[in-house]
Amino acid sequence: MSDANPILASSEQSIRAYQQAIAQSSQAVVQWLQQPEMYQGKTVAELRERITLDFNPEGLGNQAAIERAIDYFLKDSLSVHHPQCVAHLHCPSLVISQAAEVLINATNQSMDSWDQSPSATLIEIKLIEWLRSQVGYPAGDAGVFTSGGTQSNLMGLMLARDAFFARRGHSIQQDGLTGDLRKIKVLCSRHAHFSVQKNMALLGLGYQSVTLVKTDRYARMDMNDLAEKVAQAEANGEQILAIVATAGTTDAGAIDPLRAVASLAAKHQIWMHVDAAWGGALLLSEKYRDYLDGLELADSVTLDFHKQFFQTISCGAFLLKDARHYELMRYQAAYLNSEFDEAQGVPNLVAKSLQTTRRFDALKLWMGLEALGQKQYAEIIDHGVTLAQEVARYVTEQAAFELVMEPQLASVLFRYRPAQMAAADDASVALLNQQIGDALLESGRANVGVTEFAGVTCLKLTLLNPTVSLEDIKILLALVEHTAQELLNA
Ligand SMILES: Cc1ncc(COP(=O)(O)O)c(C=O)c1O
Incomplete structure (x- = not known):
């Protein structure tokens, strides 16, 4: 009943x-x-x-x-906290994040107007100010919490698009898309997240608008190819809305050369968006903060706290360098952000977000920073990056494994290829590695990622969990080997 x-x-x-x-x-x-x-x-x-x-x-x-x-x-x-659960950028969560969820859920504040979330609105605004200072942006509060990387990337691309058309005297917000849309392009590396394509389709420009730039052997954007593609586009009469650089590609954790991309973008007056959904965690790092050199030069940045900031899903942020660009998506709704209220200085976040009703996810990051302090936060972030380096070294010492890519953040790409398969073709090795991943999950003992990197089907360990040690991963690799042998014998 x-x-x-x-x-x-x-x-x-x-x-x-x-x-x-x-x-x-x-x-x-x-x-x-x-x-x-x-x-x-x-x-x-x-x-x-x-x-x-x-x-x-x-x-x-x-x-x-x-x-x-x-x-x-x-x-x-799936037990995301389990030491053998390492398939994805899917973190175990902080205890304090659970406590924050209790407060968020019970109070059910909605971030679309001050009168639905008074203290929450101000905490979020102050946290955005703080995040901007961490990135190296000028003081201000242009930015907002989002549902994650995909939505933050959408905001960056949408504002880049609208700013591009605004410079040509056309308001997309008022009048919609116009002109020869097949000439509008966005550039990102081959390893950028697929949300760039999906978002460009949503923005009415289709997958065709995304030009993929080659990468170097570390999966970072190749600056020569970027310069060539920009020159080519200009020669073809194409117009470039934005260059999307990635700070932490999903599989390899590669960080594009942000400063060099920024300099090229500035020279051609192109919007630069940085997808730092993963690598943005290094903002708090003591050892690896310098990997993000140049981030402050981006026009907009994606951060994601439900990855290596260990927050529960969902929790992300979008930061916009120049607050004036927010005018491009401004909408005044009498019941939420009236002229009357705004004239009196009543803050509202609805004008900065794609969402209307929105959760107070910022509380999780605020409480996380308060509970852990930056020092412990740095330690648990650095742990994964350092562990990946140790695991990669161990993998190279094992005869049956091949390291596919040197780790850059906290992931290790490798494949199982024992001596008995030295003569096997790539397709058989790929099939075996795929089967290893499936068999491990089916056994309930481990979740190891299976992905394709530079045409090679490989296994992926995403080592976010700060309680996982090299010993745990040695156990996991032994399990991988054992599973592989069972499959080969079957
Ligand atoms: C580099 C990168 N950007 C964006 C995203 C999308 O983030 P979300 O899943 O939070 O939308 C991901 C997801 O893994 C990612 O790896």
């Missing part, structure tokens, strides 16, 4: 129901955290069969609904 009053409110009954529901859920989480397996190992077909949505019209009540969620969701979730 459903509960008499299902709403979180001040009545005794509601508070009791809230405390019971939270206690029941957090006890289940504690049990889940303690289970030894990384995953219970169900296949797609098994899970599809098991999960049924047979809603009871009378309602089950909180307790039974939570029990069902534990049974059908929690028990078959």
